[in-house]
Amino acid sequence: MRPTWDQYFLKLAMLASERATCPRMHCGCVLVRHKHVLATGYNGSLPGLPHCDDVGCLIVDDHCIRTNHAEMNALMQAAKNGVSINGGTAYVTNMPCTTCAKALIGAGIKRVVVFSDYHSTHAEAFFKDADVRLDRQEIPDNIINYDLDDFSSAKRF
Numbered sequence: 393m394r395p396t397w398d399q400y401f402l403k404l405a406m407l408a409s410e411r412a413t414c415p416r417m418h419c420g421c422v423l424v425r426h427k428h429v430l431a432t433g434y435n436g437s438l439p440g441l442p443h444c445d446d447v448g449c450l451i452v453d454d455h456c457i458r459t460n461h462a463e464m465n466a467l468m469q470a471a472k473n474g475v476s477i478n479g480g481t482a483y484v485t486n487m488p489c490t491t492c493a494k495a496l497i498g499a500g501i502k503r504v505v506v507f508s509d510y511h512s513t514h515a516e517a518f519f520k521d522a523d524v525r526l527d528r529q530e531i532p533d534n535i536i537n538y539d540l541d542d543f544s545s546a547k548r549f
């Protein structure tokens with residue numbers, strides 16, 4: 393079945409989350425404007441630094457602080473490439489934490505779409521106060537529906 397735009401971008405966020413390197417959480421984020429993907433991110437260590445999966449988590453106050461969160465990594469990718477996300481939408485696998493919510497709002501994100509909640513966050517209150525629309529949606533089909541055998545023009549190697 394052909395996914396809606398929201399399902400499509402949520403599935404891309406799910407795909408990005410497969411690259412996550414912290415076993416405590418796998419999160420993905422896709423920043424979108426006018427139906428175009430502007431940046432993607434997943435929770436992972438700083439470039440060149442060791443991964444939780446390899447050296448263990450770095451726990452402070454019951455949070456792993458080794459990784460940057462998916463939303464932060466997407467925002468930083470946009471910043472590095474000089475891409476404005478002002479007025480855009482953030483598709484995230486999970487409700488952002490308070491810090492990421494504030495960063496998304498500060499960067500000009502106007503809509504956030506998620507399919508699961510996060511155990512401890514003030515994101516919803518900040519989004520409401522900042523007039524950022526928050527949409528909770530059903531988790532989309534977690535299968536990528538691509539099968540070469542379905543397509544008569546495709547030829548296997």
Ligand SMILES: [Zn+2]
Pocket residue numbers: 413414415416444448449450456457458459
């Ligand atoms: Zn970790």
Ligand SMILES: [Zn+2]
Pocket residue numbers: 461462463488489490491492493
């Ligand atoms: Zn966060």
